[in-house]
Amino acid sequence: MKAADFSYHEVVNLQDAIKIKAQDDEAVILAGGQSLLPALNMRLSSPTCLIDISKISGLNEIKIDGQTLFIGALATHSDVMNNKTVKDNMPCMIDILKMVAHPAIRNKGTHGGSIAYGDPAAELPALAVATNAEIIVSGQNGERSINAKEFYLGLFETAINQDEIVVGIKYPLLKQGQKIVFDEVCRRHGDYAMAGLIANIMGSKNDIKDLKLVFFATGDKPDVADKTARLYLDNGYDYDKLKNSLSSEIDFAGDLNSSSEMKLHLATVLIKKVLSKLEN
Amino acid sequence: MVAKNLVNISFTVNGERFNNVNVPSRQHLADYLRSQGFTGTHLGCEQGACGACTIEMDGKAVRSCLVLASQANGTNLKTVEGFDDEMMEKVKQNFLKHNAFQCGFCSPGMLMTTKEILLNKKKLTRDEIRSEISGNYCRCTGYQSIVDAIEECINEIN
Ligand SMILES: Cc1cc2nc3c(=O)[nH]c(=O)nc-3n(C[C@H](O)[C@H](O)[C@H](O)COP(=O)(O)OP(=O)(O)OC[C@H]3O[C@@H](n4cnc5c(N)ncnc54)[C@H](O)[C@@H]3O)c2cc1C
Ligand code: FES
Numbered sequence: 001m002k003a004a005d006f007s008y009h010e011v012v013n014l015q016d017a018i019k020i021k022a023q024d025d026e027a028v029i030l031a032g033g034q035s036l037l038p039a040l041n042m043r044l045s046s047p048t049c050l051i052d053i054s055k056i057s058g059l060n061e062i063k064i065d066g067q068t069l070f071i072g073a074l075a076t077h078s079d080v081m082n083n084k085t086v087k088d089n090m091p092c093m094i095d096i097l098k099m100v101a102h103p104a105i106r107n108k109g110t111h112g113g114s115i116a117y118g119d120p121a122a123e124l125p126a127l128a129v130a131t132n133a134e135i136i137v138s139g140q141n142g143e144r145s146i147n148a149k150e151f152y153l154g155l156f157e158t159a160i161n162q163d164e165i166v167v168g169i170k171y172p173l174l175k176q177g178q179k180i181v182f183d184e185v186c187r188r189h190g191d192y193a194m195a196g197l198i199a200n201i202m203g204s205k206n207d208i209k210d211l212k213l214v215f216f217a218t219g220d221k222p223d224v225a226d227k228t229a230r231l232y233l234d235n236g237y238d239y240d241k242l243k244n245s246l247s248s249e250i251d252f253a254g255d256l257n258s259s260s261e262m263k264l265h266l267a268t269v270l271i272k273k274v275l276s277k278l279e280n
Numbered sequence: 281m282v283a284k285n286l287v288n289i290s291f292t293v294n295g296e297r298f299n300n301v302n303v304p305s306r307q308h309l310a311d312y313l314r315s316q317g318f319t320g321t322h323l324g325c326e327q328g329a330c331g332a333c334t335i336e337m338d339g340k341a342v343r344s345c346l347v348l349a350s351q352a353n354g355t356n357l358k359t360v361e362g363f364d365d366e367m368m369e370k371v372k373q374n375f376l377k378h379n380a381f382q383c384g385f386c387s388p389g390m391l392m393t394t395k396e397i398l399l400n401k402k403k404l405t406r407d408e409i410r411s412e413i414s415g416n417y418c419r420c421t422g423y424q425s426i427v428d429a430i431e432e433c434i435n436e437i438n
C-alpha cells in the first residue's frame with residue numbers, strides 16, 4: 001500500500017521543530033523513519049503533517065557526561081554500534097543492537113526514535129528501564145529529564161508532551177561488579193522478539209546481590225518483574241514457581257507470532273537462559 | 281499519483297544529476313526511482329521486511345521503501361543499475377558462478393547487502409554471512425548458493 005498525503009517540513013534546528021509541533025496537534029516527528037514509514041505505507045497511521053528532524057545537526061552526539069553515557073537522539077543504531085565510547089563503556093548495548101532489525105535498517109533507524117516510539121517489543125526501551133536511564137526531552141518550556149520507568153505509560157504511550165522532542169538518553173555508567181545480560185527468542189535474526197529479557201545484575205553467578213529483570217515483547221511496555229527477581233534470589237530456578245509469579249506480575253499480551261501463554265513460557269525459560277550466561 | 285503536497289529536491293542517481301524535481305511528499309524513494317526507469321529496485325513488502333528495495337544512499341545500504349523521496353534531497357544514490365565497478369562486476373560473476381541469481385527478484389537487494397559486507401572489509405564465517413543477509417528474503421535459492429557466492433567474494437578481497 002502507499003502512504004496517504006501529508007505536508008512535509010524539513011527543519012534544521014530543534015526550535016523550529018518544537019514550534020511546528022506545538023502549533024499542530026497532528027504533526028508527527030520523522031527521524032529515521034524505520035518505524036513510521038512502515039506504519040504510513042500500511043496506512044496504520046495517516047498524519048497530515050511530518051516534521052523531518054533527521055537533518056538537525058548536533059543531535060547525534062555520543063559522549064560521557066558525568067557518570068552517564070549520553071546518546072543523542074539522532075545517532076543511528078549503526079552509529080552507536082560502531083562507536084568507541086559505547087564499546088569501552090557499555091559493550092552490552094552493541095550486543096543488544098545486533099538483535100535490532102537488519103544492517104540496512106540500522107543505518108537509518110535512530111536511538112531516540114526507538115526510545116520515543118516505545119514499541120513494547122523493542123530492545124532499547126527495555127534497556128533504558130533496566131539501567132535506570134533518563135530520557136531528555138526538549139519543548140517550549142525548555143528541557144526536562146524523565147526516568148525511563150516513568151516514561152513508558154502503556155501501549156506506544158509515553159510521557160512526551162505534544163510540543164516535546166526526545167533529544168538524548170543518559171545511561172548511568174555500570175559500577176564495579178554490575179552486569180547487563182540479555183537474551184531473546186525470535187523467528188528470524190533481526191525480527192522483533194517473541195519474548196526477551198534484559199537483566200541488570202550486581203554480583204557474580206553464585207553470589208547475586210541485586211537483580212532487576214525487565215522483559216520486552218511480553219506486555220504493553222517494558223515489564224519490570226521485581227517480585228519474580230526476589231523469588232529467584234530466594235529459591236533459585238524453579239520453573240513452576242517463577243511462571244506463576246510472572247503471570248501474576250505481568251499482563252501478557254499475545255500477538256501474531258505468539259499467544260500470551262507462549263510468551264509466559266518463553267519469559268520463564270529466558271530467566272534460566274539469561275542467568276546461566278553469568279560467569280563466576 | 282494525485283498529490284496536493286509536492287517537495288522540490290535535487291540529488292544524484294548513479295552519477296546522473298536530478299535538479300529541482302518535484303516529488304509528491306507521500307511518495308517513497310523506491311516508487312520515485314522506479315518511475316524514473318530505475319526498475320532494478322524491486323518492491324516486495326513496502327514495510328522493511330524483505331530487503332528487495334535495498335539501495336545505496338551516501339555510501340550506506342538503506343531500504344528505499346522506508347525513505348521518502350523528499351528525504352533524498354542532497355544525497356548521492358546508487359541503484360543496481362550503477363553497480364558496474366570492478367568489485368561489483370566480480371560479485372556478479374561469483375553470483376552467476378554459484379547460481380545465486382535465480383528469478384532475480386531478491387538480487388538487487390542481495391547485491392547491495394553484499395557490497396556493504398565487502399566495503400566493511402569484514403572477514404565473516406558462513407553463520408555470520410547468514411546473519412548479515414538475514415534482512416533479505418530469497419524465495420528461490422534456499423540461500424545456500426548466495427552464501428557460497430558471498431563467501432567466495434570475501435575470500436577474494438581478503
Ligand atoms: C523490518 C524491521 C524490523 C525491525 N526490527 C526491530 C527490532 O527487532 N527491534 C527494535 O527495537 N526495532 C526494530 N525495528 C525498528 C527500528 O529499530 C526503528 O528504527 C526504531 O524503532 C525507530 O527509530 P526511527 O528513527 O526509525 O523512528 P521513526 O520511524 O522516524 O519514528 C518512530 C516514532 O517515534 C517518533 N519519534 C522519532 N524520533 C523522535 C524524537 N527524537 N522525539 C520524539 N518523537 C520521536 C516519531 O514521531 C514516530 O512516531 C525494525 C524495523 C523494521 C522496518
Ligand atoms: S520492499 Fe522495502 S524491504 Fe520489502
Ligand code: FES
Nearest residue numbers: 383386418419420
Ligand atoms: S532468486 Fe528468486 S527470490 Fe532470490
